[in-house]
Amino acid sequence: MKIIETEAKDYKALFPKPQHVFNTVDFSLLNSHKAERLHYLVFDDAGARMGLILGERNDGRMYSPFSAPFGGFTTNRPQQFEYFDKAVAVLKDYCAKSGRRVMMTLPPAFYDRRQLPLAVNAMHRYAETMCVDVNYHFDMADFDSYSTLIDRNARNKLNIALRDSLVFSKVAEGDREGVARAYEVIRRNREEHGYPLRMSYDDVRRTMDVIHADFFLLSHEGKDIAAAQVFHVAEGICQVIYWGNLNESSHLRPMNLLAYRIFEHYHGQGLRILDIGPSTEDGTPNYGLCNFKKSIGCLPSNKFSFLL
DSSP: OEEEEEOHHHHHHHOSSOSSGGGSHHHHHHTGGGSSEEEEEEEESSSEEEEEEEEEOTTSEEEESSSSSOOOOBOSSOOOHHHHHHHHHHHHHHHHHHTOEEEEEOOOGGGOTTTHHHHHHHHHHHSEEEEEEEEEEEEGGGGGGHHHHSOHHHHHHHHHHHHTTEEEEEOOTTOHHHHHHHHHHHHHHHHHHTOOOOOOHHHHHHHTTTSOEEEEEEEETTEEEEEEEEEEEETTEEEEEEEEEOGGGGGGOHHHHHHHHHHHHHHHTTOSEEEEEESEETTEEOHHHHHHHHHTTOEEEEEEEEEO
């Protein structure tokens, strides 16, 4: 196996449908300003076995992803275990020759249960395991038994919210004002809790050109109190990018209702999984987030980061 570095248009032709949207050429070009240089690598062994997009930064490293929750290898069809070993081995040699190391974060296993466990094992043996995050997701197959699935405390909070006059709505396609309203709630939520907001409103608008995005609002007496931003990231999988409520509304238990209504919406759309995202930062758990996601019926899985 050998690595061939190619141009974006040629890489796109070789890998037209990556396993998730963060590995697409369009997404990498949209965020190209966040890297010094992009590298489009093809792992060739009697044909293009795998692909990898790397963003080079001035710290001497190359990253997959360089501006996303995860990256990793792209394949057009399931590959045998030996090809993951070969790919990681030649990538390690590529790093040695270039003088730059590669930091790679792989998706949680539910994005590709056939191949990701193989990639994790290969990276674990050839690279340093830098971080193991805990990621939560909701399996839509569980929705029909939701009331019995969730914790008693969460069920009580949901019942409180259902009894109140909270109004749930999905922002209509093309409704810029609705998107701005949802973003403002999220911005205020992050500000109130001291959490970073990595996407500006302009970033959100630009990303919507390459990723199908949904926005949801929860209001009380005509005032927006909670919101969510969700990306369609893979076949049958959406990901919550941001969600949250305003502090002044916490007594109404809006997040329990917002989660329930979003699950209900996507269950009706035939979605397979809603990825809620990690509840750890560099591997360190936020117990409050972990407990909340568990309480509303979400399942944990690991997300691995490696340094090659």
